[in-house]
Amino acid sequence: MSRLVVSNLSIDRAELPVVTSVDLVAKSGAISVVLGANGAGKTTLLEGLSGIIPVAAGSIAIDGRELQKARPGARSREGLAHVEQGRTVFRQLTTEENLHVSLHPGADIAEAYALFPELVQRRTVKASLLSGGEQQMLVIARALLTRPKVLLIDEMSAGLAPVIVTRLMTAVRKLANDGLAVVLVEQFAALALSIGNRAYVMRRGRVVYDGDCAKLRQSQDELHRLYLGGAETSVPA
Amino acid sequence: MNALLTSAVAGLTAGGTYALLGVCAVFTYRLVAVVNFTGAAIGTAGTFVLIALFEAGFPIWPSVLAGIAAGTATGVAIGYIMTRWFGEASASTKAAVTVALLVGLIAVGLRLTGGQHPHNMPDLFPGSAFRLAGVEVTIASVLTIGLAVLFTILSNLFLNRTKVGLNLRALADRPMAAELLGVRVQLLSLLVWGMTGAFTTFALMIIAPQRSPNFMTLSLLVVPALAAALIGVFRSFWWTLAGGIALGIVEGLASSIDSVSQYRSAIPFLVVLAVLLWSQREARWDEAR
Numbered sequence: 001m002s003r004l005v006v007s008n009l010s011i012d013r014a015e016l017p018v019v020t021s022v023d024l025v026a027k028s029g030a031i032s033v034v035l036g037a038n039g040a041g042k043t044t045l046l047e048g049l050s051g052i053i054p055v056a057a058g059s060i061a062i063d064g065r066e067l068q069k070a071r072p073g074a075r076s077r078e079g080l081a082h083v084e085q086g087r088t089v090f091r092q093l094t095t096e097e098n099l100h101v102s103l104h105p106g107a108d109i110a111e112a113y114a115l116f117p118e119l120v121q122r123r124t125v126k127a128s129l130l131s132g133g134e135q136q137m138l139v140i141a142r143a144l145l146t147r148p149k150v151l152l153i154d155e156m157s158a159g160l161a162p163v164i165v166t167r168l169m170t171a172v173r174k175l176a177n178d179g180l181a182v183v184l185v186e187q188f189a190a191l192a193l194s195i196g197n198r199a200y201v202m203r204r205g206r207v208v209y210d211g212d213c214a215k216l217r218q219s220q221d222e223l224h225r226l227y228l229g230g231a232e233t234s235v236p237a
Numbered sequence: 238m239n240a241l242l243t244s245a246v247a248g249l250t251a252g253g254t255y256a257l258l259g260v261c262a263v264f265t266y267r268l269v270a271v272v273n274f275t276g277a278a279i280g281t282a283g284t285f286v287l288i289a290l291f292e293a294g295f296p297i298w299p300s301v302l303a304g305i306a307a308g309t310a311t312g313v314a315i316g317y318i319m320t321r322w323f324g325e326a327s328a329s330t331k332a333a334v335t336v337a338l339l340v341g342l343i344a345v346g347l348r349l350t351g352g353q354h355p356h357n358m359p360d361l362f363p364g365s366a367f368r369l370a371g372v373e374v375t376i377a378s379v380l381t382i383g384l385a386v387l388f389t390i391l392s393n394l395f396l397n398r399t400k401v402g403l404n405l406r407a408l409a410d411r412p413m414a415a416e417l418l419g420v421r422v423q424l425l426s427l428l429v430w431g432m433t434g435a436f437t438t439f440a441l442m443i444i445a446p447q448r449s450p451n452f453m454t455l456s457l458l459v460v461p462a463l464a465a466a467l468i469g470v471f472r473s474f475w476w477t478l479a480g481g482i483a484l485g486i487v488e489g490l491a492s493s494i495d496s497v498s499q500y501r502s503a504i505p506f507l508v509v510l511a512v513l514l515w516s517q518r519e520a521r522w523d524e525a526r
């Protein structure tokens with residue numbers, strides 16, 4: 001059982017606060033969904049968690065081990081995997097070579113193909129030639145082969161056909177069921193809320209909702225209000 | 238005719254050195270994304286360790302090994318500066334930093350080695366290897382060209398057949414994605430700097446007896462090396478190799494023609510200019526389409 005605990009995290013970009021005092025938890029077996037409009041600070045939050053950008057304040061811990069000062073590589077070796085926005089495959093490498101880059105000594109390429117059998121016949125194809133959906137599968141599979149405890153996924157559904165998004169969501173749900181703690185960032189809420197457990201909504205760098213996915217899914221009005229700014233947070237941040 | 242051939246062949250040692258330095262520059266650029274102006278200076282530092290030990294009376298081959306070790310260490314040190322403090326910088330910033338480092342290395346090198354004071358550089362490989370149409374081809378030229386070919390073949394094998402090579406290609410493609418997967422980015426980068434440092438040092442040791450062994454002259458061999466790399470558009474090892482050898486031959490030919498021989502050191506510059514103008518032309522053509 002693993003647990004990612006983020007407390008009071010703040011992150012600046014170009015000297016301006018972009019993420020402010022965020023608390024967030026992700027547990028083995030569960031999906032924490034992070035929603036929010038474009039520019040809310042979701043990507044910045046994940047980049048701070050994985051170490052791409054430094055954090056200004058607060059702490060990040062996996063099973064009590066604090067990571068906020070470690071380099072990205074060290075955080076990866078502590079069990080944090082980050083699937084970045086924009087399908088960052090190694091373009092010049094084949095599908096299989098992409099998987100070999102991250103291969104943990106205790107992991108097996110077969111696990112990746114078991115999760116996404118679609119990739120088997122694309123094994124020797126350069127990653128730049130894969131379809132968007134295949135590239136997304138590849139980066140998720142690649143992260144999986146580092147044997148992470150916590151998986152951060154940024155906007156995996158962007159620009160993909162609904163049938164593929166459903167396919168990816170099912171796979172991510174399965175990973176959580178197998179014991180991973182997942183943080184799933186999405187701009188489009190419905191599907192993410194249907195597979196998630198706990199939901200966070202961000203606006204202007206702050207968490208404005210922290211609660212059940214199911215509850216939020218039932219109230220479209222509430223979700224709209226949270227995205228666009230309602231009464232309690234109408235004061236400009 | 239024979240005179241022309243003689244001067245062309247005389248340019249081969251230089252050509253081989255330009256080729257090897259150029260291939261190392263391409264290797265560095267492709268893997269750690271730095272246009273490295275310190276390449277030749279790193280090799281020069283190692284070469285002067287050899288000269289110092291040799292002048293102090295140490296036996297030659299242990300001194301060569303010590304020199305290569307020193308060149309490797311210098312490469313790793315420069316690489317450490319580049320990865321530690323300029324890892325996230327833009328390509329042009331990184332290139333500018335290596336120019337600054339080159340100036341620093343030359344200043345320190347001239348100070349330590351006594352400026353223009355002539356040194357006694359041992360000729361590691363004297364004599365000729367074989368005769369080509371009646372012209373002597375020196376062992377030094379065969380060796381530098383052979384080393385350049387060897388480096389090209391080995392680096393291709395290394396990149397395509399080993400796990401470390403695979404990680405290096407991943408690193409070259411997307412450094413951050415590689416680091417996020419736990420690839421030891423810093424260590425791998427330093428490996429690249431160390432490997433190129435070792436090879437350039439050996440190449441410079443071979444060519445040094447033919448040039449005035451002065452820290453600045455040798456360090457500035459980076460100019461024809463980058464010209465060769467440019468011929469390979471900083472991508473193709475084999476074009477860089479051919480370009481370097483061709484540069485050496487053209488230089489050799491030029492030195493035999495009285496009216497142009499005083500300008501022969503401008504040849505790499507003219508080549509750089511021509512290649513850049515050519516690539517600009519293509520870019521404009523692309524835009525026009």
Ligand SMILES: Nc1ncnc2c1ncn2[C@@H]1O[C@H](COP(=O)(O)OP(=O)(O)O)[C@@H](O)[C@H]1O
Pocket residue numbers: 013014018036037038039040041042043044045
């Ligand atoms: N590299 C950057 N430099 C400065 N500001 C940035 C940078 N990247 C993003 N921002 C700003 O940070 C805010 C949050 O961006 P981001 O984290 O990408 O949001 P989201 O992923 O929720 O769409 C935006 O206002 C954006 O303009």
Ligand SMILES: [Mg+2]
Pocket residue numbers: 042043044085155
């Ligand atoms: Mg984003």
